[in-house]
Each structure stands twice: as structure tokens, then as C-alpha cells.
Amino acid sequence: MDKKKFQFDVCGLPFKYFVPFFLIVMVTIYGGFMPEASGVAYKGAEPSVEFLMSFAFLMAIGGLFFWLGNTIPIVNNYLGGACVLPLIGASFMNYMGWIPEPLVNGVNVLMKGGFQNAYIALLLVGAILIMDRRIILGATARYIPTILGSQVFAILFAMLAGLITRFGVAEALFNIAAPCMSGGSGGALTTLPKLYTDLSGTDMTGMSGQFLCYASIANILAVVFAAVGGGMTAKMKGLNGNGEILAAKGATMETQAEKRQPTSANYGALASGIFMSFCLYLLGNILGSIPGFSVIPGLAWTIILGIIIKCTGILPVQYEDNCVYSMNFALKALLPMLIAGIGISSLDFSSLYSYFTPGAFITIILAVLGAFLGAMIFGKLSGLWAYEAGVTAGLCCCNIGGSGDLAVLSAANRMELLAFASISTRIGGALMVIWIGFLYPFFH
Numbered sequence: 362m363d364k365k366k367f368q369f370d371v372c373g374l375p376f377k378y379f380v381p382f383f384l385i386v387m388v389t390i391y392g393g394f395m396p397e398a399s400g401v402a403y404k405g406a407e408p409s410v411e412f413l414m415s416f417a418f419l420m421a422i423g424g425l426f427f428w429l430g431n432t433i434p435i436v437n438n439y440l441g442g443a444c445v446l447p448l449i450g451a452s453f454m455n456y457m458g459w460i461p462e463p464l465v466n467g468v469n470v471l472m473k474g475g476f477q478n479a480y481i482a483l484l485l486v487g488a489i490l491i492m493d494r495r496i497i498l499g500a501t502a503r504y505i506p507t508i509l510g511s512q513v514f515a516i517l518f519a520m521l522a523g524l525i526t527r528f529g530v531a532e533a534l535f536n537i538a539a540p541c542m543s544g545g546s547g548g549a550l551t552t553l554p555k556l557y558t559d560l561s562g563t564d565m566t567g568m569s570g571q572f573l574c575y576a577s578i579a580n581i582l583a584v585v586f587a588a589v590g591g592g593m594t595a596k597m598k599g600l601n602g603n604g605e606i607l608a609a610k611g612a613t614m615e616t617q618a619e620k621r622q623p624t625s626a627n628y629g630a631l632a633s634g635i636f637m638s639f640c641l642y643l644l645g646n647i648l649g650s651i652p653g654f655s656v657i658p659g660l661a662w663t664i665i666l667g668i669i670i671k672c673t674g675i676l677p678v679q680y681e682d683n684c685v686y687s688m689n690f691a692l693k694a695l696l697p698m699l700i701a702g703i704g705i706s707s708l709d710f711s712s713l714y715s716y717f718t719p720g721a722f723i724t725i726i727l728a729v730l731g732a733f734l735g736a737m738i739f740g741k742l743s744g745l746w747a748y749e750a751g752v753t754a755g756l757c758c759c760n761i762g763g764s765g766d767l768a769v770l771s772a773a774n775r776m777e778l779l780a781f782a783s784i785s786t787r788i789g790g791a792l793m794v795i796w797i798g799f800l801y802p803f804f805h
Contacts, residue, residue, distance in 0.1 A: 369428065370428065371424040371425055371427075371428045372420055372421070372424045382421075383421050383425070386417050386418055386421045387421075389414070389417075390414075390418065390460075390461060390464060391461075395410045395414050395461070395463060395464060396410060396411045396413065396414055397409065397410055397411065397463060398410060398411045398412070398467070398470075408463045408466070409463055409466040409467045409469075409470050410463050410464050410466070410467035411467070412467070412470075412471055414464065414467055415464065415467040415468050415470070415471045415702075416471075416698065418460075418464060418468070419451075419468065419471075419697075419698035419699075419701045419702050420697070420698045422447070422450070422451060422454070422701050423447045423451065423697035423698040423699070423700060423701030423702070424697045424698070426446040426447035426450040426451065426697070426700075426701065427443050427444075427446070427447050427696070427697035427700070429446055430443040430444065430445060430446035430447065431443045444546040444550065444573060444577075444696075444700055444761065445573060445574075445577055447697055447700040447701045447704060448550075448569075448570055448573060448700050448701070448703060448704040448708060449570075449704065449708075449710070449713070450701070450704065451700075451701040451702070451704030451705050452570065452704035452705065452708040452709070452710040452713075453710050454705075455704070455705045455710070456709075456710035456711060460705065465705060468702050468705045468706055469705075469706045471702060472566075472702045472703065472705075472706040472707070473564075473566075473706065476699070476702070477551055477555065477566065477699065477702075477703070478555060478642070479639070480551060480691050480695055480696075480699050481551050481552055481555055481642070481660070482638045482639050482641070482642035482663070483634075483635065483638045483687050483688050483690070483691040483695075484547050484551070484552070484688055484691055484692070485552065485638075485642070485660070485663050485664055485667065485791075486637070486638040486641050486642070486663065486667050486684050486687075486688070487634070487638065487684050487685045487686075487687060487688020487689070487691070488544065488547075488667075488688060488787050488790075488791075489664065489667030489668055489670075489671055489787065489788075489791060490667060490670065490671055490676075490681040490682075490684045490685055491685045491688065491787070492671060492783070492784070492787055492788065494671055494672060494674060498672065502743075503607075503743040503744055503745060504743070504745070504754060504781065504784060505788070505792075506739060506743055507736055507739045507740045507743050507745060507750050507754040508736070508754045508758065508784075508785060508788070508789045508792065509739070509792065510735045510736065510738065510739025510740075510742075511731075511732045511733075511735040511736035511739065511751075511754050511755040511758060511789075512542060512732070512735070512758070512789070512792065512793055512796060513735060514731040514732060514734055514735025514736075514738070515538050515541070515542055515728045515729070515731040515732035515735060515755075515758075515759070516534060516538050516728075516731075516796075517731060518727040518728055518730060518731025518732075519533040519534055519537055519538035519724050519727060519728035519731065520533050520534055520538075521727065522720075522723050522724040522726075522727040522728070523537075523720070523724055525723075526719065526720035526723050526724065527720060528718070528720030528721060528723075528724050530804075531804040531805070533724045533728075534800065534804065535557070535797065535801065535804070536568070536571065536572070536575070537575050537721065537724045537725055537728055538724075538728045539553055539793060539796075539797045540553055540572035540573075540575050540576050541575060541576050541579035541725065541728055541729065541732075541759050542728075542732065542758045542759055542789065542790070542793045543576075543790050543793050543794060543797075544762070544786055544787060544789065544790015544791065544793070544794070545576075545760065545761050545762025545765065545786055545790060546573060546576060546761045546762050547696075547762065548576075548790050548793070548794065549569070549572035549573045549575070549576040549761075550569050550572065550573050550699075550700065550703060551569070551699070551703075552660065552790075552794060553568075553572060553794070553797070554566045554567075554568050554569050554572065554707075555660060556658055556660045556661075556794060556797065556798060556801075557801070559649075559658050559659060559660065560658055560798070560801045560802070560805070561801075561805065566703070566706070566707045567707040567708070567709070568707075569703045569707050569708065570703070570704065570707065570708035570713070570716075571716050574713070574716050574717075575716070575721065575725055576760075576761055577761060578722070578725050579725050579728065579729050579759045579760065580759070580760040580761045580765045580768070582725065582726060582729040582759070583729055583733075583756040583757070583759045583760045583765065583768075583769050584760075584768050584769055584772045585772075586729060586730065586733050586756055587752050587756050587769045587770075587772040587773040588772040588773065590733065590748060590751060590752070590773075591748065591752075591772075591773050591774065594747065594748040599747075600737070600741075600746070600747040600748055601746060601747070601748040601749075602745075602746025602748065602749050604749070604774075604775055604777055604778070605746060605749065606745050606746055606749040606750065606753070606778060606781060607744065607745060607746070608741075608744055608745055608746045627686075630682075630683045630686055631683070631686050631687055631690060633680065633683045634680075634682075634683035634684045634685070634686045634687030634688075634690075635687045635690075637680065637683065637684055637687075638684050638687055638688075641663055641666050641667065642659075642663050644662070644663075644666060645659045645660060645661075645662035645663030645664075645665075645666060646659040646662075646663075647659075648662040648666075649661070649662050656799070657795070657798055657799070658798040660794060660798070661794055661795045661798040664791040664794060664795060665795070667791075668788075668791065728759070729756070729759045732755040732756065732758055732759050733751045733752075733755040733756055733759075734751070734755075735755060736750050736751045736752075736753075736754040736755030736756075736758075737750055737751035737755065739754075740754060748773075749775060749778060752769060752770070752773045752775055752778070753770075753775070753778050753781040753782050753784075753785055754781070754785050754789070755785075756769050756773075757769050757770070757781075757782040757785040757786060757789075758785045758786070758789040758790070758793075760786075762786055765786075766779065766782040766783065766785075766786055767779075769782070770782055
């Protein structure tokens, strides 16, 4: 095992420096020194601690669980450990009563007060703008239709499974197919619960834990299907390109990204990225509230705005990069504490067992299978090799993001197709959110 994987790095600190600061947080909490916020409460529950206390606690435990999830073999690559452990670990601590009530209230105030939405804004805008414009435009004719076909099959297979198993057609679509194809763990944890909250008018953030559990199971199945499918299609003429994705002779598709300047430690650039991402989120919210435009929810509009900016090139690359900078800041600095916060405020540990029903398992299996077969069929029609299309446009849409892409491609022995996997995770996830925004009103 690579020793680097066991290198201790929590909140950017090695072990000998992290521990003293971690102890300060623990002494503050359990020694009765927590700073309380006057006049701040969640659902009338007082007292509540200051944001500073909530931030420090979530960074400490979220960062620690995140590191453990990234370090434990198998759990890290196949079970989504980096995201699952902070979620379940923090929820378990709350369930056991190890977190004082004022701190729980403080975390609830922070999470319900918009911190989660701020993260979503940084993630959505940065995830679109990090893509290379030439690759997106080059993939439009052949690859995007393949992704859409994959998603249609996944949705239909999931709905069929929901009908057969009595899990529920709507539940299969919105609680399983959508989270499994919403752009990785971030889509399942934050984007979809926020979208459902906006569409339904009720707080749906409590679904985050359930969605992530289902996405993690889909990730494992995607790896298995990639391995099994490779062996099967290798013996079938016309289905396996042996690493080549384009079946049509003489056809080309751009897969090499333009050289971009690496992100620098420019805090003004970081500030502009945060500001622009927040503004695009607000503009999406405005468009989603205007009659005639409101058929598309605000979050979907934010994604559409990002795609328009990227494809038209109306924003200079240096400012696009600033939004990417702010996204990377959110992923590195805010994600572990966000997941821990969701675990405390939205996930009831005692109800975890209720997620894993036979109907749910069958629905996940058929959803991932549908995505795989749909991508193979539409890929073949679009002039792509069926297996390579199935792996990238299908299975790489059904995982937990970047680490899931690597696991699927590794199982398929198709690591050279990472550029296409990245399109599936980012653009495919964005398209699924738009899909769901359209479909939700027809089922509710």
C-alpha cells in the first residue's frame, strides 16, 4: 500500500499540529466554554452557539472523518468513504448524545441558514466552468446524445423497477435514479435536496443521507458492470473498441484540454470567483421566479447560465478560472464540514436501516443497468464503440464523482477515456438536474 495514502493531513495540518488544535475544540465543548449566540435559535431551540464554534467543531470532526474515509482501503475508492464517513460519523455522534444541545442548535442554524446553498453555488458554477470549451463543443454531436439516451434508459428502468417491486414509481425516479446520476456525491448530498426543497416548498434536506447511500451502492455496481461488461463485449464483434471510443473511421473528437494557467494564491481572484458564483446563483433564482421562466427551477437555471457562459466564451478565461478557484476552495476547505453538518442536521442515524430495502436494491441495480445499456445503444447509433460509450457515458454517470470515475475506468481498463468520464460526471449531472426539474411537477 502506498504510504502517501496514510499521510495524516486534516484541515491542512499534520498530526502533531492538528492534535493540539483539536484538543482546544474538545476542551471548549466539553469543558463548558462554548461561546453562545444571543437571540439566535433554530425552531425556537435555545441556547445556540456562535457560528465560530459551529465552524471549528465541524472542521475538526468533519476533517477527521473525511481523512479516515480517504485512507481506509476499499472504503475510500468503492464505498465513497470520504463522503460517507463524515455523514454517518457525525450523525452517530448526535444519536449517541455526544454533542451538546447548544452545539447541535448552532449547527442547525448554520446549515438551515444558507451555508449549504453557498456551497452549492460554488460547486455548480465551478463544475461547469472548469470544463474545456473545445471538448464540450466537440462532444455535442456524438457524446451528449449518448449521455441523454443513457439517462432516459436509467429513468425508465428505475421506474419499471419501482412499479414491479412496489417501491414506487415516483420514489424510484426521484430518490434513486436522480441521486445516482446527479453528478457525484455533491449532487446527491446538496444539489438534489435543495432542488426538491425549492420545487416542493417543504424542507427536503433530510434526504441527503439517503441519497448518498444509494449513490454509493450505485458506485459499486458501476464498477462491477464495467468489469463484467468488458469481458462479455470483448467476445462480441462490433461492440468493443479496445480503448478507442470513436467507431467511425476518420472521425475525430476533441479530448485534449487547452493549457490553462494553474490557480495562484491570489485572494482577490478567490473573492471574485465566490462573488460571481453567488451572483449566478441569485440570477438563476430570479429567472426561476419569473412567470414563463419558472417552469425551470432556479438551480437548473444556474447550471444553464454556466453552460451558456462556457460555450459562448463571453467571460474571459481568467475569470472563469476564478470561479474554478472558488469551487476548489469549497471542495478542499468546506466539503468535510458541510457533510458533517448535514449528518447532524439532516440524517437520523436510527432510520438508516430503513433505506436498505429489497425494492431499493433492485431499483438501483436496474437503474445502473439501464444507464449502461442505454449508453451502449445510443453510443452505437452515434458512431461510438458501444462498450466504451457504456462505461463513460453510462457508468461514469452512476458513481460518486472523481474517485468513482477512476474506479470505473480502472475496472474497465479504459483510463485513457478520463476526459469523457469527466464530461459525464459534470455535464451529465447538470443535465440530470435539469431533467428532474422538468419532471418533478408531473409526479407531485
